[in-house]
Amino acid sequence: MKNKMWTLGFSIVLAGSVMAGSAHDDASDPAYADGWQNYDNGGYGFGAWVMGYWATNGVDRIGIGSATNNGGWYATNNIDTSARSFRIMNADGTSGYIEVLRYLNTDLEAGQNFSFDFDVNWRNGWKGLRVRGEDDSTPIFLIEVGGDDGTFVDNVDGGRTNIGSAHSDDTQYHVVLEQTSAAGGTWTATRTGGITDSDTGTYAGKMSSIQLFSDGVSSDQWSDIYFNNFDVSYTPGFDHYAAWTNQYNLSGADAAMDADPDGDTMKNLLEFSVGRNPTYDEGGYRAPEFLGNSTQGLVYVYTRYNDEVAAAYGLDYSLVLADNLTAAWETNGFVELPPVHLWGDLVTVTNYVPTTDPAAFATLRVESL
CATH class of the missing domain: 2.60.120.200 (Jelly Rolls)
Structure with a gap:
């Protein structure tokens, strides 16, 4: 069952410490x-x-x-x-x-x-x-x-x-x-x-x-x-999110997935999904961003954990698109390249967003499974 879902736009921070893989x-x-x-x-x-x-x-x-x-x-x-x-x-x-x-x-x-x-x-x-x-x-x-x-x-x-x-x-x-x-x-x-x-x-x-x-x-x-x-x-069945909140001494309302104890506009679930410190505003390091235009469309790049760590932590990352802010978000209509190793267990993902429509909106969505 999906517990919480938050959308991550262009300006939200993606940065973090690495987690160990197998x-x-x-x-x-x-x-x-x-x-x-x-x-x-x-x-x-x-x-x-x-x-x-x-x-x-x-x-x-x-x-x-x-x-x-x-x-x-x-x-x-x-x-x-x-x-x-x-x-x-x-x-x-x-x-x-x-x-x-x-x-x-x-x-x-x-x-x-x-x-x-x-x-x-x-x-x-x-x-x-x-x-x-x-x-x-x-x-x-x-x-x-x-x-x-x-x-x-x-x-x-x-x-x-x-x-x-x-x-x-x-x-x-x-x-x-x-x-x-x-x-x-x-x-x-x-x-x-x-x-x-x-x-x-x-x-x-x-x-x-x-x-x-x-x-x-x-x-x-x-x-x-x-x-x-x-x-x-x-370890099968381990509560990784609870261990993460305990590591930073979060309790009560501050430990909730939708809490923002450091006031940086990034909810705990999103901080957890990239290994950030939820008690300190770490700035805009590794924010998802457009890097310009190309023959294949606008270049949109974001950072996430590799598939193994994401699966172990019960996290799902997806880029979604819409023609306008009232339309339904869709998970197709763009080209995603294979992840490229960045550092530790972090990877970067490059996407090409088509420019054929007069307007389009994109956001990175992170879900806890």
């Missing part, structure tokens, strides 16, 4: 056909892998392989894609800290979740994955296996916790961080294999990057750790 990568991507190397960049939505000194200066410390070879010879919940996973190993027995970093293209936003899988056998040394916050250094979540004691979660609300001390050479974890607000979210670590278990908790901050690591492990094959299926997706 992301995915796994070891079967063609980028890793020749192995896993520094600055490889498979999948989409992530930056390139950046490998630390001890990851690249040695023999067989990182690579691609099957997690089913991780000493247990069998994986109940095989994390491979096409028999391939990302492998961190210590074949030459270095005492160095082997680490591999990767950034999201944009930080995890409320209503999104980040997930990954890993397979582990022996627990000597320390190995795992650290999620880092917006300042690129402060960890907001850590899961590591080692110390001959079990699996630990740290840097979260409640502090360091041992979530599994029983050993099995057939062990996989599926980990999910769900961003429930701009301030933090919930984590879930589900263990499968020889032992099944699930643990959950909360964390503070927003994910910006990840750090895969192995430190002080033995050179035995079964000391390897395998990762795969890195994914960022939108």
Whole structure:
């Protein structure tokens, strides 16, 4: 059901911060056909892998392989894609800290979740994955296996916790961080294999990057750790509009879709549809505008979010035309070009409006679905 609809004319502002899109990568991507190397960049939505000194200066410390070879010879919940996973190993027995970093293209936003899988056998040394916050250094979540004691979660609300001390050479974890607000979210670590278990908790901050690591492990094959299926997706059923109003501390009448708390003549729904700040008049940046005439008609350009973000946020954008202000608005009669990437998740859309009629009116309409 359509909840609210507002029309956006030529003079209303379109500007805003970007929202994060989805992301995915796994070891079967063609980028890793020749192995896993520094600055490889498979999948989409992530930056390139950046490998630390001890990851690249040695023999067989990182690579691609099957997690089913991780000493247990069998994986109940095989994390491979096409028999391939990302492998961190210590074949030459270095005492160095082997680490591999990767950034999201944009930080995890409320209503999104980040997930990954890993397979582990022996627990000597320390190995795992650290999620880092917006300042690129402060960890907001850590899961590591080692110390001959079990699996630990740290840097979260409640502090360091041992979530599994029983050993099995057939062990996989599926980990999910769900961003429930701009301030933090919930984590879930589900263990499968020889032992099944699930643990959950909360964390503070927003994910910006990840750090895969192995430190002080033995050179035995079964000391390897395998990762795969890195994914960022939108949380089904999440109320993105409510999260947006909470982010700006709007409540009561000021949080309504038809409210205009900053008095800039742009209703909240329209501010939300382009990621604007509803508490501050941001001027006329990126207003929809006519850019002149062409052989195909008047050139009308507006800015919006890409299809993926618009669908996740329940937003529909359409240019409508009418011969006069009392006539019915129509969604045809003009030529729309494919969207062009502008920045982050924003795109620009160019339309050609015909000049065959003596008068015409155009407006951008945004609807909440």
